[in-house]
Amino acid sequence: MRLWTMAVVGLGLSLSALTTANAQESDWEEKPYIIEDGKVDYGTYNGYRRYHNTCHVCHGPDALGSSFAPSLTESLKTMSYTDFLEVVTNGRQAKGAANQDSVMPSFAENSDVMLYIDHIYAYLKARADDAVGRGRPERLPPEEDQVFQEWKDSQ
Numbered sequence: 001m002r003l004w005t006m007a008v009v010g011l012g013l014s015l016s017a018l019t020t021a022n023a024q025e026s027d028w029e030e031k032p033y034i035i036e037d038g039k040v041d042y043g044t045y046n047g048y049r050r051y052h053n054t055c056h057v058c059h060g061p062d063a064l065g066s067s068f069a070p071s072l073t074e075s076l077k078t079m080s081y082t083d084f085l086e087v088v089t090n091g092r093q094a095k096g097a098a099n100q101d102s103v104m105p106s107f108a109e110n111s112d113v114m115l116y117i118d119h120i121y122a123y124l125k126a127r128a129d130d131a132v133g134r135g136r137p138e139r140l141p142p143e144e145d146q147v148f149q150e151w152k153d154s155q
């Protein structure tokens with residue numbers, strides 16, 4: 001009897017913890033960046049750098065698009081995090097596109113991208129929301145940057 005009660009209490013606790021985690025997760029997907037006085041958190045800043053290492057050659061500087069690939073500043077206005085992750089991981093080829101070179105490569109094997117995919121997402125989402133402008137954003141000082149502190153602790 002006692003064990004049973006404990007199990008129920010335990011289940012109740014983990015369910016509510018799960019609900020909270022889900023709520024936080026969806027908040028993060030909506031707004032994965034912190035920007036104070038125009039200064040961005042570490043994730044958004046790192047995302048800017050990673051984007052301009054790998055993605056800008058096709059998607060254009062500042063994610064504005066090019067003749068090769070769409071503007072991700074536009075795409076991220078409506079695209080979910082899950083869909084974003086899916087495309088970057090598996091790549092995509094436009095079906096029936098006039099331009100047969102229109103291929104989004106798969107980055108599943110590229111750890112420079114996959115390890116920082118949440119940061120790239122944060123940067124692109126900030127661009128889509130017009131929360132960060134063109135060019136290199138200014139970073140929050142590390143001691144005021146919650147994202148940086150969490151990132152450092154996780155390393």
Ligand code: HEC
Pocket residue numbers: 051054055056057058059068069070072075084087088092093094095101102103104105107113120
């Ligand atoms: C070699 C060129 C190239 C590179 C490099 C590249 N992409 Fe793409 N990407 C494309 C093309 C072309 C498409 C459009 C594919 C289609 O029409 O289905 C695309 C589509 C996408 C889409 C879907 C957009 C939408 O509106 O559906 C996302 C998201 C995306 N790319 C993210 C990235 C990210 C993040 C990087 C860097 C890690 C990256 N891409 C690097 C060429 C590229």
